[in-house]
Amino acid sequence: MQKIVKPLIQRNDSKIVLVVLDxxxxxxxxxxxxxxxxxxxxxxxxxxxSACGLHIPVAAGITPGSGPGHLGLFGYDPLECQIGRxxxxxxxxGLEVRETDVAIRCNYATIKDGFITDRRAxxxxxxxxxxxxxxxxxxxxxxxGAEVTFAPGMEHRLAILIRFPEALEPDAAAIPDTDxxxxxxxxxxxxxxxxxxxxxxxxxEKLISMAHEVLENEEKANFILTRGFSGRPNIPSFxxxxxxxxxxxxxxxxYRGLAKLVGMYAPALEGSVEDEIDFLKRNYGKYDFxxxxxxxVDSFGEDGNFEGKVARIEEFDxxxxxxxxxxxxVLMVTGDxxxxxVMKGHSWHPVPVLLKSPYVLGNLCxxxxxxxxxxxxxxxxxxxxxxxxxxxxSLRLRKFGA
Amino acid sequence: MQKIVKPLIQRNDSKIVLVVLDxxxxxxxxxxxxxxxxxxxxxxxxxxxSACGLHIPVAAGITPGSGPGHLGLFGYDPLECQIGRxxxxxxxxGLEVRETDVAIRCNYATIKDGFITDRRAxxxxxxxxxxxxxxxxxxxxxxxGAEVTFAPGMEHRLAILIRFPEALEPDAAAIPDTDxxxxxxxxxxxxxxxxxxxxxxxxxEKLISMAHEVLENEEKANFILTRGFSGRPNIPSFxxxxxxxxxxxxxxxxYRGLAKLVGMYAPALEGSVEDEIDFLKRNYGKYDFxxxxxxxVDSFGEDGNFEGKVARIEEFDxxxxxxxxxxxxVLMVTGDxxxxxVMKGHSWHPVPVLLKSPYVLGNLCxxxxxxxxxxxxxxxxxxxxxxxxxxxxSLRLRKFGA
Numbered sequence: 001m002q003k004i005v006k007p008l009i010q011r012n013d014s015k016i017v018l019v020v021l022d023x024x025x026x027x028x029x030x031x032x033x034x035x036x037x038x039x040x041x042x043x044x045x046x047x048x049x050s051a052c053g054l055h056i057p058v059a060a061g062i063t064p065g066s067g068p069g070h071l072g073l074f075g076y077d078p079l080e081c082q083i084g085r086x087x088x089x090x091x092x093x094g095l096e097v098r099e100t101d102v103a104i105r106c107n108y109a110t111i112k113d114g115f116i117t118d119r120r121a122x123x124x125x126x127x128x129x130x131x132x133x134x135x136x137x138x139x140x141x142x143x144x145g146a147e148v149t150f151a152p153g154m155e156h157r158l159a160i161l162i163r164f165p166e167a168l169e170p171d172a173a174a175i176p177d178t179d180x181x182x183x184x185x186x187x188x189x190x191x192x193x194x195x196x197x198x199x200x201x202x203x204x205e206k207l208i209s210m211a212h213e214v215l216e217n218e219e220k221a222n223f224i225l226t227r228g229f230s231g232r233p234n235i236p237s238f239x240x241x242x243x244x245x246x247x248x249x250x251x252x253x254x255y256r257g258l259a260k261l262v263g264m265y266a267p268a269l270e271g272s273v274e275d276e277i278d279f280l281k282r283n284y285g286k287y288d289f290x291x292x293x294x295x296x297v298d299s300f301g302e303d304g305n306f307e308g309k310v311a312r313i314e315e316f317d318x319x320x321x322x323x324x325x326x327x328x329x330v331l332m333v334t335g336d337x338x339x340x341x342v343m344k345g346h347s348w349h350p351v352p353v354l355l356k357s358p359y360v361l362g363n364l365c366x367x368x369x370x371x372x373x374x375x376x377x378x379x380x381x382x383x384x385x386x387x388x389x390x391x392x393x394s395l396r397l398r399k400f401g402a
Numbered sequence: 403m404q405k406i407v408k409p410l411i412q413r414n415d416s417k418i419v420l421v422v423l424d425x426x427x428x429x430x431x432x433x434x435x436x437x438x439x440x441x442x443x444x445x446x447x448x449x450x451x452s453a454c455g456l457h458i459p460v461a462a463g464i465t466p467g468s469g470p471g472h473l474g475l476f477g478y479d480p481l482e483c484q485i486g487r488x489x490x491x492x493x494x495x496g497l498e499v500r501e502t503d504v505a506i507r508c509n510y511a512t513i514k515d516g517f518i519t520d521r522r523a524x525x526x527x528x529x530x531x532x533x534x535x536x537x538x539x540x541x542x543x544x545x546x547g548a549e550v551t552f553a554p555g556m557e558h559r560l561a562i563l564i565r566f567p568e569a570l571e572p573d574a575a576a577i578p579d580t581d582x583x584x585x586x587x588x589x590x591x592x593x594x595x596x597x598x599x600x601x602x603x604x605x606x607e608k609l610i611s612m613a614h615e616v617l618e619n620e621e622k623a624n625f626i627l628t629r630g631f632s633g634r635p636n637i638p639s640f641x642x643x644x645x646x647x648x649x650x651x652x653x654x655x656x657y658r659g660l661a662k663l664v665g666m667y668a669p670a671l672e673g674s675v676e677d678e679i680d681f682l683k684r685n686y687g688k689y690d691f692x693x694x695x696x697x698x699v700d701s702f703g704e705d706g707n708f709e710g711k712v713a714r715i716e717e718f719d720x721x722x723x724x725x726x727x728x729x730x731x732v733l734m735v736t737g738d739x740x741x742x743x744v745m746k747g748h749s750w751h752p753v754p755v756l757l758k759s760p761y762v763l764g765n766l767c768x769x770x771x772x773x774x775x776x777x778x779x780x781x782x783x784x785x786x787x788x789x790x791x792x793x794x795x796s797l798r799l800r801k802f803g804a
Contacts, residue, residue, distance in 0.1 A: 028764070028765075059403065059787070059790065061792075061793055061794035062799065062802050063800075063801045065803035066804070083804075342761075349761075350779075374779055380780075380783075
């Protein structure tokens, strides 16, 4: 897709706003989905005026994680650009990831006489693991010229980022997990799968042994198991791919991290959806493209809280006029995947989307919902096609061929 | 598709039932298609409760044979997994095909002074060709260590299966037809196109000459012309690709053969659709996936018998509640292709499909028909996507990416 689009890019002063209601797609309870149950007069009026449809994040029947879900919305094929587990963990814990970096998701574990007796160190409390992580950072910060950064997670989890002085080969992180997956076994060594992975493996080996020395006298968390070694995926930046100077507005680190991966500016931000919209307004003059992320819709879906999810959708609907006041040339409202409350998790279901611009048919969908969007002019289409539609509707794509 | 799906497979106790009403899609006569004309209260109620859509077996405008039609439904890309003519003929005549086998579709022909005078041996009656085939089998059963099996077809047709002691290279059957396609010409030799095809060509040459000796004194059928040399396509089994233990329920050998090609258990079975459903019930505990094939819908379509096709659809509709009693986790009803009675043959038209599971929107299609299915939540999609949807709806696929 990007291959077709890139040579056709032209710049102009248009503004594109992409609102991601995380996990917005749902399934019926008592005959109505979350979107159908929510009272959303503003979204409904906008849907009637917009091009609507449903998008498939990865492929038919495939439930996407947040990484592939967002990459697709950003116009990157999630099958071509896969994000390693370590990278996603690091992004989620607020670390910035560069081409010189390898990220690892880790567990504190208990080891005795060379064998793992607890892979999760008794799920030690978060405040305790936070202190241990600080200690590790204090004692270990450079190995063989590579900078080492530790980031504490919940309970026994932490992430480690190793920053080398130079950019790495694509297979530099080809190292299997050292977690043996079963108690009673010895931890595995970080064994490089390719020649290019030897350097990283060497640093990892030292790192694991140094961490063990630091933690030696801990009763439970005296070892770290490493998983999901990964480097930064090699993808063109948003500016390079689409000629757009983009701002990400998100309160959760992982979504800012995903935006940073594609080169969006993604400053730290706290607060409510209203605060996010205020931030959008304050920065509206400075960027071409705005990614505004609303996390809580998904969170309630994940908890199986149908009414809670409905309430967050209604909350956004009340705030929508404040975005409309900006009169963006293209406004898209959608999700990165579906999270039906009845399923308490992400699902494979196509995600409703509306795209408002002066160049749509409209008058096909009388509200913004999964069922109504089946009647829309966009049909059911791969998520990765949304960005070219946004570019076209902002008149940022030239004609293909003569 | 399979590449994405395979690493996500997880097993559980769910049951998936795929009902194939062969050739069910149709075209209007007096304004209504076969499905629209048939009185189908059970299918209509089920459609209202299901995810519906239309699937495209091979590609836009492409009319599929039964082989590609079924392979697509089974989740195999029919463009990647092509089934040779010889193999399909052998399957249709009830032969089992292994990786060690080469199958050939043959004609009895008349040869005189080295030239073909009748490519179809005067279309000799089936009972006569059956006797000749028995005689060939009696005289010829092993050549150069390979077992030779003859299977009689209709009139002048027969199939030959050559079973070698070891598995064959993919190009072992790269041998053009020996049928010169015109009377008055000499039969062509079975000339190998590749080095790997030399062994099969050598056996075929002896076979053709031995058959001629056996048939020498026949007035009409004194020679065999060989076509469609082919080996078993190299495709992963259903178990391997989807983690499903599958039972095929079909009364026609070809459909059992297609199911066996992908590793389904497909015992010989005779009787009515009711008998097929009884068989499903008796074996319901033993498998994960059930392919139930209803042939007669297509047969009447092929004959141009609109009312006959309508009657077979209505017959299935009356029996549908007996399948519903089993409460499968996922139930799909569709066809392998369309066979509009007005066209007296297969056609390229997308095929209506309904998929019932606890995880659908539903309430979009008020009956099961070509036109109503255009309103469904599945849209118009490639047939090969149906299996991933079935796996997703039976919660047999893990999340893709984090």
